[in-house]
């Protein structure tokens with residue numbers, strides 16, 4: 001999984017943080033990660049969950 005994660009990615013449920021403004025977005029499993037609702041940036045870093053194989057806190 002790419003990190004940062006581009007908007008529009010197919011992701012598992014988790015928390016993502018905007019690379020630009022730091023907005024935290026919690027999503028359920030989706031096939032289309034939305035752009036940041038605050039600044040419209042299209043890149044996210046994975047805070048927890050997601051598709052990271054190195055997730056230290058699996059659900």
Ligand SMILES: [Zn+2]
Nearest residue numbers: 018021036039
């Ligand atoms: Zn943002």
